[in-house]
Amino acid sequence: MRKNYKTGLLFMLGAMGALGYFTWHGLHGSRGVERVATLNIEVKRLEKSLGELKLQRSRLEKQVVLLRPESIDPDMLDEEARLLLGFANENDRSIPLNADGSAASMGFN
Numbered sequence: 001m002r003k004n005y006k007t008g009l010l011f012m013l014g015a016m017g018a019l020g021y022f023t024w025h026g027l028h029g030s031r032g033v034e035r036v037a038t039l040n041i042e043v044k045r046l047e048k049s050l051g052e053l054k055l056q057r058s059r060l061e062k063q064v065v066l067l068r069p070e071s072i073d074p075d076m077l078d079e080e081a082r083l084l085l086g087f088a089n090e091n092d093r094s095i096p097l098n099a100d101g102s103a104a105s106m107g108f109n
């Protein structure tokens with residue numbers, strides 16, 4: 001009878017150890033509940049980033065369509081040329097600015 005008691009006790013300790021092992025890894029392991037929650041947060045962050053990138057891509061695609069040879073918008077071409085080359089049209093008015101962004105005094109009273 002003493003032998004059955006020891007065997008039962010050893011079996012029970014082994015079963016509890018195995019249960020504890022799998023429970024701990026189920027919660028904290030690489031595929032556990034905590035990891036799944038962390039991955040869900042990361043998925044939401046990446047989906048938001050993806051939405052922003054898709055919006056940016058659609059804006060860029062619209063600009064590319066305007067710059068294609070078969071559909072060049074003259075206003076877009078003029079705007080890009082002035083921006084890149086630093087030129088202005090003779091009919092344009094320019095207002096000089098100080099370093100702080102305020103309008104510079106032109107000396108007119």
